[in-house]
């Protein structure tokens with residue numbers, strides 16, 4: 450079990466702000482840190498990893514004190530049972546797939562490296578130079594390497610954001626499977642709500658270093674004031690006047706839709722605006738796409 454309570458003064462683009470966080474995570478649980486750019490998500494992972502020290506606080510994992518400002522304890526990164534995966538795979542370019550994983554595994558057995566290669570569907574690529582792998586394959590190597598020392602806590606900082614949507618979905622399934630098989634605790638930073646729903650049981654929504662909401666993905670993302678209504682965030686791409694109505698083209702995620710609005714509805718609206726569209730009476734029709 451992870452118990453964390455930390456404070457750190459950060460220097461953001463908008464000035465200084467205090468990161469102040471308290472969290473608990475059970476064994477095998479998966480937590481997502483969600484929030485806008487610059488709110489302190491990566492800093493939290495870096496403090497957990499021992500790459501940067503909090504100003505105050507305490508981090509305890511399975512009864513082992515990793516950090517305690519009062520008692521001047523700050524365990525070095527290799528002494529913490531963590532694995533890390535970042536957006537830019539950070540593989541060793543001069544080593545092949547197997548060597549990248551085996552290097553991290555250190556004295557751990559050959560059969561464990563074989564098992565990781567198997568689980569990662571990389572057995573056939575084990576002698577391949579990593580520079581020739583696709584993005585998804587590189588990220589599978591990075592994940593296998595992070596797991597090679599059997600960490601009790603896996604830290605993932607937007608590990609899938611450099612991948613295209615198709616590979617990203619495959620990697621989410623892969624991560625889910627690895628988490629199920631190996632049972633470590635996991636903390637993932639992600640900007641993708643669908644990813645958070647799929648990969649985490651708990652979410653902490655962070656705003657300017659503080660917890661704005663916490664709970665299950667359902668509690669954090671759905672039980673807000675617009676609960677039960679259609680409520681989508683969109684960007685205005687174009688506004689066209691057609692006789693008495695206006696046609697507004699909107700970007701929602703990667704989809705473009707057109708809605709009809711009155712001149713009154715769009716008063717003051719300009720191209721590029723971020724807007725919310727919502728409706729009270731909404732009877733959705735569901736069509737399966739894949």
Ligand SMILES: Nc1ncnc2c1ncn2[C@@H]1O[C@H](COP(=O)(O)OP(=O)(O)OP(=O)(O)O)[C@@H](O)[C@H]1O
Pocket residue numbers: 458459460461462484485486487488489490491492493501
């Ligand atoms: N050691 C540090 N001391 C002071 N400020 C720092 C330190 N490390 C990072 N910061 C600042 O803290 C702010 C938050 O950075 P952080 O990378 O944690 O945010 P983030 O939420 O992960 O953002 P993004 O989603 O863009 O990665 C940034 O403005 C950064 O410059």
